[in-house]
Amino acid sequence: MIDKLMMSLQFPFVRYALIVGVLIALCSSLLGVTLVLKRFSFIGDGLSHVAFGAMSIAEVLELTNNMLIVLPTTILCAILLLRSGKNAKIKGDAAVAMISVGALAFGYLLMNIFSTSSNLTGDVCSTLFGSTSILTLTQAEVWICAILSVVVVVIYILFYNKIFAVTFDEDFAKATGIQADLYNLMIAVVIAVIIVLAMNLVGSLLISALVIFPALSTMRIFRSFRSVTICSAILSVFCALSGLVVSIAAGTPVGSTIVAADVLMFFICQIIGAVKGGIRV
Amino acid sequence: MRRFVAFCIVLSMMLTIAGCDQPQVETYPSMTAYLAVPEVYQTAVTNPQQDQPVTAEMAFTNGENGIDIDLTVLSSTMVYSMVYCMLTAPDEYTGMVVKMRGLSSSFHDEDNDIWYYACVVQDATACCQQGIEYELTDDYACPDDYPVDGQDICVIGTFDTYLDNGNTYYVLREGRLE
Numbered sequence: 001m002i003d004k005l006m007m008s009l010q011f012p013f014v015r016y017a018l019i020v021g022v023l024i025a026l027c028s029s030l031l032g033v034t035l036v037l038k039r040f041s042f043i044g045d046g047l048s049h050v051a052f053g054a055m056s057i058a059e060v061l062e063l064t065n066n067m068l069i070v071l072p073t074t075i076l077c078a079i080l081l082l083r084s085g086k087n088a089k090i091k092g093d094a095a096v097a098m099i100s101v102g103a104l105a106f107g108y109l110l111m112n113i114f115s116t117s118s119n120l121t122g123d124v125c126s127t128l129f130g131s132t133s134i135l136t137l138t139q140a141e142v143w144i145c146a147i148l149s150v151v152v153v154v155i156y157i158l159f160y161n162k163i164f165a166v167t168f169d170e171d172f173a174k175a176t177g178i179q180a181d182l183y184n185l186m187i188a189v190v191i192a193v194i195i196v197l198a199m200n201l202v203g204s205l206l207i208s209a210l211v212i213f214p215a216l217s218t219m220r221i222f223r224s225f226r227s228v229t230i231c232s233a234i235l236s237v238f239c240a241l242s243g244l245v246v247s248i249a250a251g252t253p254v255g256s257t258i259v260a261a262d263v264l265m266f267f268i269c270q271i272i273g274a275v276k277g278g279i280r281v
Numbered sequence: 282m283r284r285f286v287a288f289c290i291v292l293s294m295m296l297t298i299a300g301c302d303q304p305q306v307e308t309y310p311s312m313t314a315y316l317a318v319p320e321v322y323q324t325a326v327t328n329p330q331q332d333q334p335v336t337a338e339m340a341f342t343n344g345e346n347g348i349d350i351d352l353t354v355l356s357s358t359m360v361y362s363m364v365y366c367m368l369t370a371p372d373e374y375t376g377m378v379v380k381m382r383g384l385s386s387s388f389h390d391e392d393n394d395i396w397y398y399a400c401v402v403q404d405a406t407a408c409c410q411q412g413i414e415y416e417l418t419d420d421y422a423c424p425d426d427y428p429v430d431g432q433d434i435c436v437i438g439t440f441d442t443y444l445d446n447g448n449t450y451y452v453l454r455e456g457r458l459e
Contacts, residue, residue, distance in 0.1 A: 135365075251357035
């Protein structure tokens with residue numbers, strides 16, 4: 001199996017997949033901590049379904065670059081969901097569920113009625129589960145993913161303190177003069193970008209795992225926000241790399257294998273946390 | 282205020298980058314830089330050392346066991362991805378000897394009485410599949426000596442493309458079954 005893996009690394013599309021996979025895992029884990037603490041763990045699922053619906057529209061319109069529709073649509077929905085706040089008529093989880101299933105059903109309906117592909121089931125399945133999407137990236141797509149990932153990381157580092165403040169106590173942050181609404185908007189936009197990128201890695205249905213599991217795993221062990229964030233990023237990258245390598249060598253679906261690695265890591269962290277009683281940093 | 286302006290600039294950059302049109306000619310993952318591709322697989326050029334034009338027959342002895350791309354040693358995930366690359370960037374692989382394993386599938390054009398045979402590969406979840414047409418050598422009688430639909434086959438042939446009614450098709454020529 002080692003020989004097979006080393007041979008696979010000779011293929012450029014394998015190296016592209018590893019690079020993009022690491023970057024996506026890094027970005028998703030950073031914002032995953034914020035989402036979990038703000039009780040918006042399922043936002044990834046909802047936004048990914050919205051992205052799927054937008055992608056369906058782009059496919060029907062036969063756009064060369066479906067990002068023109070997918071990214072703005074996903075960003076708009078992210079803003080609607082995360083900025084609706086306490087005064088929304090339809091609250092958090094209900095809004096996510098409504099938009100999520102509606103977009104998924106609408107997208108699949110559109111693709112069936114206005115099918116432009118001879119293998120509709122395969123295309124839908126591949127988009128939903130991300131079986132080989134990450135291994136069929138073009139150079140242009142790799143560059144786009146890399147640049148957007150770097151921008152996300154830079155934004156997170158620049159605005160780390162503000163993100164920390166609005167994550168834990170939004171009302172207190174507002175009271176101290178922080179423009180919480182603005183930073184919530186920023187978080188919503190960044191999350192939407194990450195979701196669109198992550199669809200290439202694990203598919204629409206499994207994105208939540210990429211966002212949630214690294215944060216939850218590290219919370220079993222660490223207590224401080226900084227420790228959880230850093231360790232979450234490390235674990236997410238490790239699981240993404242492991243999942244990619246195993247799927248390439250063993251011929252398993254990429255998305256499912258990465259999520260399986262995340263789940264396994266969660267149980268390992270759960271055991272470590274139970275044994276050590278947590279490490280206070 | 283400065284951070285808000287910086288955020289707006291970054292957001293604009295992100296949307297601009299994401300909205301960039303893909304170039305008309307995609308730079309797809311290429312194998313030529315990573316395989317020892319003999320010059321014979323380019324155009325028929327004169328070998329400066331031998332001062333003789335090289336031919337396709339000499340090519341079979343250049344690769345290991347006469348094969349340049351052996352898909353049978355790869356996992357199903359890799360095979361699907363590799364075939365995808367070959368079909369989206371065929372110029373990079375034209376002329377290469379390919380060995381692949383998959384399921385045989387056939388189609389009979391009754392109007393022209395032509396049989397088309399393809400070797401189909403599936404991804405890991407088996408919900409996506411794609412294939413490459415193959416043409417066996419004259420040693421095989423069509424359709425009697427050709428595999429039946431669904432038969433697991435291993436075919437070796439030279440990758441090539443051809444145009445038919447304005448569509449580009451991909452084929453393994455001078456193929457043999459193993």
